[in-house]
Amino acid sequence: MALLGAEDQGGGLAADETVWVEVRTLLPSTEEGLTLALSGEVEDCVQELLRRGRRVLYGAEGRPGREAAAAMDRIGDVLRDYSWEKLNAGPWREISKAWRQVYAYGCFFGALSQVAAGHPLATAVRLCDLGLLMGASVLDNVLARLRARADPPPVPAVRPEDAVPHLHCPSLEHFRDNFLIPQKPVILEGITDHWPCMKKWSVDYFCQVAGCRTVPVELGPRYTDEEWSQKLMTVSDFINQYIVNQNSVGYLAQHQLFDQIPELKEDISIPDYCCLGEGEEDDITINAWFGPEGTVSPLHQDPQQNFLAQVFGRKYIRLYSPQDSENLYPHESHILHNTSQVDVDDPDLVKFPSFSKAAFQSCILMPGQVLFIPVKYWHYVRSLDTSFSVSFWWS
Template identity: 40%
Template sequence: MECTLVKKLISKTLKIIKVRDELKTSIKISNSHICNRLHKCFCKIFENREVTTKILLDIESILDYVEDEINIGHWSKVPLDLRRTYTIASFIKMVLCLKFHKNNIDINKLREILRCIDKGLLLGAPLKNNPELLTKAATILSKSIHEHFPEHSLIIESESGGDLKSDEVCNQPQFMFSNIDALEIDFITLPSLEHFSVYFRNQHPLKLQGCIDHWPARTKWKNIEYLIEMAGDRTVPVEIGTQYVDENWSQKLMTLKEFIEKYYIKKEDCIGYLAQHNLFDQIPELKKDIGIPEYCTLCEDYDNFCDPEINCWFGPGGTVSSLHYDPKHNLLAQIYGTKQVLLFAPSDTQFLYPYEETLLRNTSQVDPMMPNLELYPNFKKAKMYKCLLNEGEVLYIPKKWWHHVIALDRSFSVSFWWQ
């Protein structure tokens, strides 16, 4: 059965290449020696000869080299060609590994290969003529794991045997919304596009109700077993630490199942958060459970309009997004759970003490929940707004509005950023 499975996998994955030559011609690395080795590995995936250990070691070392090059300097400065080369190398490794293990494939080897493809999706970049190459490859592998190894269930149980959906809302004094001295923002149920455009033009936050009640995610994602079934084997980047400005903050790659077990259900010493991740391009199956709100069609410059960037925010209670602003408009949809959001207008930036360093200049040094007025005396001049974002509600955050977000319980949010 294993040999037949691998033949089918190889056949399916090679068929998704639209233009075979693109993979070969898109390999662009300044190191000519590495480039030649990668070309040879590429040719091997179309040969009928046995794959040797030497070839696998070669593609592995090439991937290590390209990954090291990608990790030099700031992510925004990484050449697109280099990331596309990582995409190609990841695909080549997948096919070579399948061929090498064709007679003794098992679930652990398939999961290892799927992890390689996910890393390619996270670090690589879409190819011009094959933009969905790795996405489709990952779908094929993921489906094969569930179809051929059903006995390896991904379902997990809560240690307490309780509900896996939500925690009790935190009730510490700093989370008591009613005691926060701030203006509560407006809310409207199912506003028309014309009505919403008033807030859009005036650049003022607004809470919307009744806008995502029809999303399948509202019910499906509450069942954590559904998420594990759909994406439990997939590798995702998890933020470790309370907030990204902390010294002990870090990121770690792990499967979604590992994240759920370690950080979502169990109570670890540190907080894990699947934050600001484009999960839906990586796993299109989940994108079918949501929709793009029509409010995202409003634009200040229609000549440069593009589809919104969609990110997920999934984690336990207690996750914190430091006070910061984004350069784009944001609709934050709360699938389930509750979040507390504190907001400040761009005109109050002078009172919020942004970091001076370039990478954090959109982040405030002030914790608005417990401001140190000795260090930041002018903070008291800022006008604070507040919002309790409950399940099924959507918060419009205009571009460059400062916002501080705390998850009061287990929650799943989806953000739509658009120009």
């Protein structure tokens, strides 16, 4: 199961749709109201590009579609690149304010395209910051107001009464009797301290040992989206595009990565607790999950026991018992029968009223911690940072 986000399948607004609605209130209601005034002269082709960006923005009713968002993104790139050359053509005091405003408009269209496409908000925030630092105020300082609306959400709070319990290196017997047999989630600490990956692995390290390797990357904010797809690319290209520059949403979810790159497999170990299962060690599936901040997995369940080990970055995780399955509204289609229709961040309680009855546990999984997710336990996952996790599926 890919760790990508879930779209609200009901009548309510999904979280990214809500952000777009809020951002849209910052703009004039009509195309004519969005003035593109500049404090100086620029080439006619730049003026036309600004007007084209405005037409694209107002040409779609409601939220711009994927093609319109991509067009705004390209216009923003061209405006920033061209004005950047002007900004670096001589002493700063001699640069026309008009070119700083063009750069700000480039950041403006770029940030809007990110929000409209439902991409991680960190990219839109970064573009707003660049415009505020290098540009000049436009549209009543719209970048500052846009940044305030698009700022990433705070780290979710974990209430003590809902928190998943923690244990430090429990014995096999204690884990079996208190968590495996009764099928209760638990966070295990101290069991990965000896793994070499805890000291070695980083984004730079992956570029070094695996940069030239070709791997499948999942594209799109959610695997339930129609535009979700997969693409083969090198690890270096994946890191540059989706981790460093965060140009769009991409996630490396790989079942064969450790067989493909033995150097990585040598840096981890199968948890001893897997010996309590019925299968052989060769039957254990080891998965790699590598993605940027904001990557979301929908609420779903897996057919095996799962140890989710966090190597770097943090993840917010919410867990629901299989006994609450009816309250979680699984999709009726065979392909998505193990995925809930409910958007955990913004549930549509009109369409899914019983969701509020479902009890849950939650945690923020930190580096070095391992979460035991019992078989068929529903879980929702959101990366709070650039994150690398390793999961072990066993029976």
